[in-house]
Amino acid sequence: MEDWQNGGFGVYLHWPFCTSKCPYCDFNSHVATEIDQDRWRKAYLTEIDRLGAQTKGRILNTVFFGGGTPSLMDPALVDAIIDRIRTTWPQANDVEITLEANPSSVEAGRFRGYADAGVNRISMGVQALNDADLRRLGRLHSVAEARAAFETARSVFARVNFDLIYARQDQTLADWKAELTEALAMAIDHFSLYQLTIEDGTAFGARHAAGGLRGLPEDDLAADMYLMTQDICEAAGLPAYEVSNHAHPGAESRHNLIYWRAGDYAGIGPGAHGRLTLKGQRLATDTPKSPLGWLTQVEKAGNGESLRKAVSLPDQSIEYLMMGLRLRAGLDMDRYTHLSGIPFRRGTLTQLQDIGMIEIDGQRLRATRNGRAVLNAVIRELMP
Known part of the structure; x- marks a missing residue:
């Protein structure tokens, strides 16, 4: 078995167009008034x-339409793409096909x-349940429109994720608690909850x-918001399966799991x-x-x-370390050693265990809840 098969195989398609550019966004997105969708x-x-x-012959596990705003694509365009994908790769019985929407x-x-x-599956960029903050974030929708869009999505799709951004300007711990509690009341099964970062x-x-930017x-305070997020979501039955992603068991994003488990994915767009x-050679494409x-x-x-x-294999091992430790399930130390050629330093593992940053169960190495809160520092310690 080749190493990528531990993670699976997916296809990512990038639609680069948006109605407007959000001020916090560093994704490859562009505003265009006319788009030749047939081209x-x-x-x-x-x-x-x-x-x-x-x-040829690979089993396809997932497809992800990202952006940009893929919900600006004509349904006929999405249909043509998925139809060609179906005739190109055999699909897993539980193939997941996600489209991002605003x-x-x-x-x-x-x-x-x-x-x-x-x-x-739909992934919706709600970002805030507060009209004033939506305007600050440059979003074009209101809270009422977000709620209506979510209800529309839920009426059509069994699986709906939505994104929220916290640690926003002038946001208090109590504000975020109230907003997160409100979001959980919307019968959601998957959240992507991100701290606002200035890029x-x-x-x-x-x-x-x-x-x-005051x-x-x-x-x-941002750390307290993160830790409170874990408490509230776990109590609601949506524990963090990844640093920023929470889901009911079985509702995890299978496409993103391919990234975090160091699987293969074709990037188009x-x-x-x-x-x-x-x-036999792993390739990075751009x-x-x-x-x-x-x-x-x-x-x-x-x-x-x-x-x-x-x-290179050493670079693959570093990618696996950086992505795998984001997961609550952690990474396989034997797989890491196979890629890197050297095991983790025993003294470093012991030290990180002693201060409660990691835990080891057989060959599984996991960051603890406290370790995930300072994950970059934990990864730096584990680097060869």
Whole structure:
């Protein structure tokens, strides 16, 4: 068995367009007034054919339409992509097909079209249940629209995730507790709960550098918010299976688990990354970020990649360490040793155990709840 099979195989498709650019967002997203969706359909199908020929016979576990705002895609475009995927790879019996959506672009008819095409999971970018904070975050929807969009999604799809951002400007611990409790009352089965981070190259990043982004919480308050999040979600039956993701047992995002378990995934679309094991060699792939640049390259060269680079075994082990420890289930130390060529340092393991940062059960190495709160520091200690 090749190492990637421990994680599975998925396809990620990037739709780069949004109605507007959120000030905190550092994803590859662009505002466009006119989009030739037929032209994009041809490019996506060309890439599916190319990558399918290289991975022929693999069992496909997941498909993920990310962005950008994939809920701006015509259902006919999504249908054409999924149909080509079905004829390219044999699918697992429980194949998961996720599409990201923004509440402001949700229409019941469009959602039914996605479901008819084969989408069986929606991930919705709600981000806040407070109208003033939604405006601060540059979101185009209101809380009422978010609730209506969620109800529409739940009426069509059995599985619906939504994202919330916390540690926002002027947000108190009591504010976040009330908001999270309100969200849990909406019969959700999966949450992605992220602390607001200020990224270079974003509008928030520029504002923060100029001293204009006031009211961000101190580190201690952000840590308290994280720990309280764990308590509230666990009590509601949605424990964290990953640092920022909570779910009822069985409702975990199977696509994201492929990333965290260091499986293989084909990345299609502008700025999409991939990891593919071909002829025994694991490869990192990348694509041009420019939507027009990627589209033109596919049309002219029949290949949307800008990079295909071998990943050494030591680098694979570091990726596995960084991703695997994000999971509550942790990582397999034998698998890590097979990739790295050297086991973890026994003294480091003992020290981290003694201070309550990790726990070891047989060959499973896990970060504890306290360890996940400072995970980057734990990973630095474990690095070879």
